[in-house]
Amino acid sequence: MVDFNRFTLANGLKVLVHEDATTPMAVLNILYDVGARDEDPEKTGFAHLFEHLMFGGSVNIPNYDEPLQRVGGENNAFTSNDITNYYITLPAENIETAFWLESDRMLNLAFSEKSLETQINVVSEEFKQRYLNQPYGDIWLKLRPLAYKKHSYRWATIGKELSHIEDAKITDVKAFFQKHYNPQNAILVIGGNVKTEDVKKLAEKWFEPIPSGEKYNRNIPQEDKQIEARFETVKANVPLNAIYIAFKTPGRLSDDYYAYDLLSDILSGGKSSRLHNSLLKEQQLFSDINAYISSSLDPGLFIVEGKLIEGVSIERAEAAIWEELEKIKTELVAANELTKVKNKVESVLVFSEMSLLDKAMNLAYYELLGDADILNKEAAQYLKVEAEDIKRISGETFDKNSASTLYYLTEETFVSLPATNINA
């Protein structure tokens, strides 16, 4: 149970407070309701590049990191397809420094050309380090555009290509800030050794004077229902063949979200899971096999991915995955197996309350979903899932006619394929 108090400032900024007297630390977490899905298709990677620029100094404070480190604090941030989240941890008695820094960069950035130029370089190196200079690193750059045709989920947060980042202009940066970085599009969470009435005073002092800005209303083209099987074959300098199959799922707010999460656990959660035992251990077709959901706000993906044992044909490996998927579509999951994954989730939820930062991030994210208290109702939602639900959603999801399948092949395998099989 994560307790919290909640209030809204006159400018529309939502504030949540989680009091935890067991720690001498405090966390300030601010979530901006903007992610890669809100980008222009010609300027992708921008939400993430912008996240880097948020550390380049603000209107009244030339350097963001230094004053925070001086009071014993640390910070970081991440960008996803849906959100951009910034967080600070510091000794609770110095919490006002976090308010000072964070409110100033919501008020306005310094927008220096030098900072933009440097961060373009840094993000380009990040692009290379994580996506281009790693075996299989570019998989999401290939899989997203295969699975999504209209929705902005068709590109990854890092962007479609390096040139989009390299071409960013300071005018783009300013416009992006105006559009998304204002009190109405943010959720602020303070957690740790703090009192709500003190937090309220600090929030009123530092954040309330910021103009409310315009509420951004997104209008993202949604996908048409996928009614065709999609295939792509990629050749790369990798040692092992790999397969990725992506299915469409409803968005995070669907009633079935919890059933999908449990379904992925039944298939691939740990060493007692079905895919691990059947495909990796018994049939020995894969050295790695995983199933997981993307958990995105708009309709997301259910991914099954695996690396093949050398010498196993990709067709055989693929057929074996489908056999497992057919089984779960047609046979009810045994009571014991369902209880097992529910017990695991219960455990994970309790353990996740060990971390103050995780609690603060979760409160912000669930508030974005509509109500932070959803976090405290999750355990009950998982318990409600029944074997019939698992069978029903498996049937709705695991359909060859709406699957996007990617073969990621070694150069050797690729050249041995008959030409008709290559539709890349």
Next chain:
Amino acid sequence: MLNRTQAPDFKQVSIINFIHPKQSILDNGTPVFTVYSGEQDLVRIEFIFDNVNWNREKPLQAIAVNALLNNGTGKLSAKEIAEQIDFYGAFFQTEYGQDHSTVTLYTLNKHLASVLPIFKDVLSDSQFPQKELDIYIQNQKQKLQVNLQKNDILSRKEFSHALFGDTAYGVDIQLKHYDALKRDDLIDYFKAAYTPNNCTIVVAGKFDDQSFSLLNEEFGKDWEKSDSVKNNFIFDLAKKSDVYKEKPESLQSAIRIGQLAINRKHEDFAGLQILNCVLGGYFGSRLMNNIREDKGYTYGIGSGIVSLKNAGYFFVATEVGADVCSAALREIYKEIDLLKNELVEDEELGLVRNYMLGSMLGSLENVFSHADKFKNIYFSGLDYSYYENYINKVKTITAKEIKDLANKYLTTETFTEVVVGKK
């Protein structure tokens, strides 16, 4: 009117409380250290075994035993073990470290009595079935093939091997080592290492007397002792070697440079950590400021000091654009030379002091972190005065001392330099 250019007042962290564990002993003499907290209904129990009987001809012996522990006992198959542990929502984790092999149980209190017997079975009666070993070998070889394409991993392997040779700290694992794994070697190692007289148990969470009785009931008896020789290595401090592995198609090069240094037991260790922090130990460090924030050569760069039982070492590591690799190397050496030749200014040193104290306070987030802090000192043969001295050193070190430490320990002429990619 609110003055946003004026930073709010702040305080340097003054009090840092460490929760000391309670020491108990199982009936067979195995020590148990418990850091108690009643906040959540959960517990973490770590069974920590010293690495023993090092044999350079069989470098994967200890690693494979640790990884394959939960793959079958006299009573239970791999699948049955996994199913039972998962059914109780518990977690079974194994971790092989350079000095210790650890098996960790995470569980809700209500399932402790159900999962402890499974752990006992695994720790006292693992069988390492040939079929499971074959699968392990096959899959690990595939993982290694993928890893051998990663410049960062290659640079780590080369660096460790250059410093530590064919010891447990440095051995360069290759495909052939997996092919040479034998079931009998695993059984031998298991019997030598996973014994009560080679085990330390560290518990964190809600763990009362009744829980201790459960633990004692399972692990305090019917668990065979054995003789083994703890690993012990001696290294040549002045050794230096340079490795350049050219990868013409690389977009980035992995750089890893450094040398043997001191470990936690040495009186200079705290000072060296402060020096390291200034150079590359935090986001605002000199290396990050220069090579990422000013030049944009990399997504990240850092330095560190690692304390092992028989050695310590210092390193700087990064991945940089292949076209700027040589320039990045020059800048790294330039930053080290600056620390050796010029005093750190008060403003920077003050910031580093406060940052390190805040960071220490923040690293004591929950009962698990308190237990981790205990392990750091216990396995180095130290007590809590180590942390007192550390905090005191952070508060009082002078710029002169930092410069002296840089000259004593960052002797770049004896640095090992590894580059994988292009330069």
